[in-house]
Amino acid sequence: xxxxxxxxxxxxxxxxxxxxxxxxxxxxxxxxxxxxxxxxxxxxxxxxxxxxxxxxxxxxxxxxxxxxxxxxxxxxxxxxxxxxxxxxxxxxxxxxxxxxxxxxxxxxxxxxxxxxxxxxxxxxxxxxxxxxxxxxxxxxxxxxxxxxxxxxxxxxxxxxxx
Amino acid sequence: xxxxxxxxxxxxxxxxxxxxxxxxxxxxxxxxxxxxxxxxxxxxxxxxxxxxxxxxxxxxxxxxxxxxxxxx
Numbered sequence: 001x002x003x004x005x006x007x008x009x010x011x012x013x014x015x016x017x018x019x020x021x022x023x024x025x026x027x028x029x030x031x032x033x034x035x036x037x038x039x040x041x042x043x044x045x046x047x048x049x050x051x052x053x054x055x056x057x058x059x060x061x062x063x064x065x066x067x068x069x070x071x072x073x074x075x076x077x078x079x080x081x082x083x084x085x086x087x088x089x090x091x092x093x094x095x096x097x098x099x100x101x102x103x104x105x106x107x108x109x110x111x112x113x114x115x116x117x118x119x120x121x122x123x124x125x126x127x128x129x130x131x132x133x134x135x136x137x138x139x140x141x142x143x144x145x146x147x148x149x150x151x152x153x154x155x156x157x158x159x160x161x162x
Numbered sequence: 163x164x165x166x167x168x169x170x171x172x173x174x175x176x177x178x179x180x181x182x183x184x185x186x187x188x189x190x191x192x193x194x195x196x197x198x199x200x201x202x203x204x205x206x207x208x209x210x211x212x213x214x215x216x217x218x219x220x221x222x223x224x225x226x227x228x229x230x231x232x233x234x
Contacts, residue, residue, distance in 0.1 A: 076191075152190045154180050 024064075031061040040107060073140060076148035084141035089134055097130035164199040168222045171215045172197075185214035 008016060038054045046053070078084045082092075101122045108118035172182050179197075183190040187210060195201035196211070203211070212219050 152180070154178055154190065155194060 024068075028061070028064055028068075031057050031064070035061060036103070069140065073144050073147060076144060076151045078141065078144050084137075084144055086138070089137035089141060092137060093130045093133035096133045097126040100129040101126035163225075165197050165222070168211065168215070169197045171217055171222060175215065177215075182211070182214055186210040 006013065034057050035054055038050065038057070042050050042053065072078070082088045104122035104125045105118050108121045109115060112118065172179070177185075179193045180190045183193045186193070186207065188207065192201065192203075192207075193211075196203050208219055208223055212222055215222065
């Protein structure tokens with residue numbers, strides 16, 4: 001089937017890609033903000049229905065995250081600046097753990113008004129986040145590296161021609 | 163549109179895609195995709211490739227109008 005001719009020139013095509021790129025990240029961070037707002041702002045009497053209330057946002061957020069993750073891994077892409085190694089993975093996991101700890105301390109303290117409980121919950125949540133993030137990053141970094149090696153292999157016809 | 167001129171020039175210099183990619187500062191995949199006509203490089207990358215292949219932009223990337231129309 002013949003492809004329909006684009007109405008855009010090269011510059012407009014790049015602008016559109018940039019707009020779509022920004023839109024994707026607005027959707028990503030917006031969904032995360034909405035999920036967190038629902039967790040914080042849902043009144044106590046509706047709290048038992050919270051999983052059902054945020055199902056839609058959670059599904060879209062997970063689909064978006066999984067698509068971004070798998071598409072990058074398939075193409076052997078990790079990050080513009082960071083290398084997929086243990087040091088950066090640990091640093092990223094600690095940052096994620098720190099963010100979760102801050103959120104949990106504030107959330108638990110304003111909900112239960114007990115600092116020790118808030119610190120305890122935050123500590124456990126942060127530890128679990130660090131471990132899970134580090135494991136996920138280690139596995140995905142390994143898969144990405146393997147894919148990079150596979151994509152960088154010289155194709156047979158190119159080697160034979162020499 | 164496949165870039166056979168680039169591929170032939172590379173083979174003429176007995177250079178692998180990996181080696182050309184290293185000299186142009188890109189990945190091997192990018193060189194493979196340019197040769198296969200699946201990726202249009204920027205003028206900056208075209209210049210880097212031409213420098214690595216010791217030739218001019220005309221030698222590798224210029225297409226005569228008739229040729230271009232035929233291939234399309």
